[in-house]
Amino acid sequence: xxARQRTRLKPSxxxxxCGLLVLAVLLGACGGAEGPAIEAHNVWxxxxxxxxxxxxxxxxxxxxxxxxxxGAVFLRLTNDGNEADRLTGGRTDVAxxxxxHETVMxxxxxxxxxxxxxxxxxxxxxxxxxxxxxxVMLIGMKRDLAVGDEFALELDFExxxxxxxxxxVKQP
Numbered sequence: 001x002x003a004r005q006r007t008r009l010k011p012s013x014x015x016x017x018c019g020l021l022v023l024a025v026l027l028g029a030c031g032g033a034e035g036p037a038i039e040a041h042n043v044w045x046x047x048x049x050x051x052x053x054x055x056x057x058x059x060x061x062x063x064x065x066x067x068x069x070x071g072a073v074f075l076r077l078t079n080d081g082n083e084a085d086r087l088t089g090g091r092t093d094v095a096x097x098x099x100x101h102e103t104v105m106x107x108x109x110x111x112x113x114x115x116x117x118x119x120x121x122x123x124x125x126x127x128x129x130x131x132x133x134x135x136v137m138l139i140g141m142k143r144d145l146a147v148g149d150e151f152a153l154e155l156d157f158e159x160x161x162x163x164x165x166x167x168x169v170k171q172p
Contacts, residue, residue, distance in 0.1 A: 035082070041075065043075040046171075047144075047147055048141055069141050073135065074129050082123050085157045085158055087100055087118050089156045091153075092152060095140055095141050100135075100137070101115065101137040148170075152164060
């Protein structure tokens with residue numbers, strides 16, 4: 001009786017290449033458009049002063065400047081992904097605390113309030129943070145911000161993690 005001989009087939013280069021191509025396409029499809037895809041645009045801040053007490057020039061306040069000890073950052077956030085995300089806070093070397101705020105009108109008085117749950121960035125949408133609306137609030141300024149200055153800001157998102165942005169200080 002004759003023993004059977006096992007033969008191992010060696011994959012050809014063509015078969016291997018096709019397999020790798022299919023794997024790459026599948027992996028790309030899984031990671032490409034899934035989840036949020038957040039981008040920041042036109043990131044800027046108003047001039048601001050550290051410490052207490054506003055200085056004035058010739059009896060007029062410094063137009064467009066935030067209250068002493070606080071600052072505000074404005075930007076446009078887009079989400080090209082298929083899942084909403086949420087801006088929850090951040091960090092910077094120029095302030096002790098970074099919070100997400102909105103400006104609201106209540107009894108003919110405009111005031112700011114913190115968004116405890118953060119700010120949702122809808123899937124396939126955008127949110128504009130601008131004066132008189134949503135903004136990133138800088139509290140406990142460690143240094144003055146003058147027109148032309150730049151500083152780093154890290155933004156925290158619920159699903160996307162941390163995004164580093166560069167902020168330019170300019171007049172509104």
